[in-house]
Amino acid sequence: MNLKLKLYQTVFILLTASLLISSACSKKESTSSSSSSSNSSSTTGSLAISEITQTLGSDGYYAGSFVVPSDGVSFILSVLKDNNGSTAFYTLFDPDGTDILSSSSTPSLSGVASGSFGGSGYANILVPQSPSFSTKAGTWTFKAYSNDHVKLGLRTGTVPSSTTIVVQPYITGTTWSAGDLSAALSVMSSIYSANGITLTINSTITISDSQYAAVSGTFTDTTTTALVKQGVTTAVNLFFIEDYSGSWSGVLGNAAGIPGSMGIANAWNGVLNSLSAHASGSTLDSQLLGETAAHEMGHQLGLFHTTEKGGTSFDILSDTAECSKNSYDNDSNGQMSAEECEGYGAENVMFWTAWSSSSRSAGKKQETLSSYQQQVLKYSPIAK
Numbered sequence: 004m005n006l007k008l009k010l011y012q013t014v015f016i017l018l019t020a021s022l023l024i025s026s027a028c029s030k031k032e033s034t035s036s037s038s039s040s041s042n043s044s045s046t047t048g049s050l051a052i053s054e055i056t057q058t059l060g061s062d063g064y065y066a067g068s069f070v071v072p073s074d075g076v077s078f079i080l081s082v083l084k085d086n087n088g089s090t091a092f093y094t095l096f097d098p099d100g101t102d103i104l105s106s107s108s109t110p111s112l113s114g115v116a117s118g119s120f121g122g123s124g125y126a127n128i129l130v131p132q133s134p135s136f137s138t139k140a141g142t143w144t145f146k147a148y149s150n151d152h153v154k155l156g157l158r159t160g161t162v163p164s165s166t167t168i169v170v171q172p173y174i175t176g177t178t179w180s181a182g183d184l185s186a187a188l189s190v191m192s193s194i195y196s197a198n199g200i201t202l203t204i205n206s207t208i209t210i211s212d213s214q215y216a217a218v219s220g221t222f223t224d225t226t227t228t229a230l231v232k233q234g235v236t237t238a239v240n241l242f243f244i245e246d247y248s249g250s251w252s253g254v255l256g257n258a259a260g261i262p263g264s265m266g267i268a269n270a271w272n273g274v275l276n277s278l279s280a281h282a283s284g285s286t287l288d289s290q291l292l293g294e295t296a297a298h299e300m301g302h303q304l305g306l307f308h309t310t311e312k313g314g315t316s317f318d319i320l321s322d323t324a325e326c327s328k329n330s331y332d333n334d335s336n337g338q339m340s341a342e343e344c345e346g347y348g349a350e351n352v353m354f355w356t357a358w359s360s361s362s363r364s365a366g367k368k369q370e371t372l373s374s375y376q377q378q379v380l381k382y383s384p385i386a387k
């Protein structure tokens with residue numbers, strides 16, 4: 004486990020340092036209140052958003068606290084910096100006095116949560132991001148680096164036996180229209196349903212402004228920010244863009260974080276899925292597009308790749324299959340294909356890459372989630 008965490012940290016620090024992406028993970032291709040003195044708060048469903056008042060300490064950190072009630076289900080604690088400068092949390096102590104961002108704590112989100120290693124303009128901490136964590140009732144306290152806002156999204160109540168997540172699709176460009184997404188949305192809905200989660204999929208919203216037809220996969224990009232900010236606060240927003248721009252072209256999809264933002268209208272409140280990357284001529288591969296949308300939504304809600312590209316780092320869940328380079332890189336190319344990992348996680352929605360086209364033609368799919376993956380989704384702040 005320590006090894007896993009170290010590897011994640013290395014990967015993410017490199018990404019952050021080069022300002023490529025803020026912890027977002029792209030499928031396939033090259034990458035990857037209750038506050039003590041809260042001001043305005045809003046509630047949608049059982050998710051309440053509040054801004055936490057911070058005080059600048061003599062140690063140079065901004066400090067704040069919030070109370071999780073006895074019926075707390077989950078929370079996402081976000082730190083934001085308006086100019087997209089680097090920001091992060093320094094500590095987050097639970098009511099028992101454990102700093103879950105410290106590498107010496109067990110369990111720990113050190114190097115796992117973007118709120119630990121930092122992001123450009125945005126970073127967060129999700130509890131629970133695995134069954135090892137829980138929303139302990141009582142006062143949580145944090146220290147954060149330079150920022151403009153810390154916001155808490157707190158879900159309270161009970162976890163119902165049947166979980167529902169609302170999804171809001173959007174489509175850009177002129178090549179395809181809303182009706183062309185129907186089959187893929189059905190595939191995505193079936194995948195989640197088979198894993199114990201009901202999706203309520205809103206009617207697709209068409210965004211016709213031409214500047215959004217092809218956008219960068221970098222969520223701090225001005226145009227991408229303007230697009231994703233249009234997302235609603237009551238759903239997981241899926242932006243089906245006609246294509247990515249520039250070097251992102253060919254990537255199937257990417258999410259704004261692991262997790263991205265939930266319940267707040269901002270640049271990280273959604274995922275991108277490229278339609279061009281799923282097309283043969285003018286025909287969309289609805290099975291693959293549905294799997295990609297399911298995958299990116301999994302990231303947006305806090306799920307990591309079960310196995311990363313190199314076969315040397317894995318997710319933080321103990322019940323997902325791991326496909327290690329040492330055991331399964333049969334062609335020794337340092338890259339774990341779905342074919343090499345058949346039976347070792349390639350069937351999982353959150354495997355790092357898709358099956359080859361010939362395997363897909365032969366009926367291979369990525370539609371399964373482990374029990375712990377399902378649990379992270381069922382406890383999600385945005386779920387009901």
Ligand SMILES: [Zn+2]
Nearest residue numbers: 028029030035
């Ligand atoms: Zn991914």
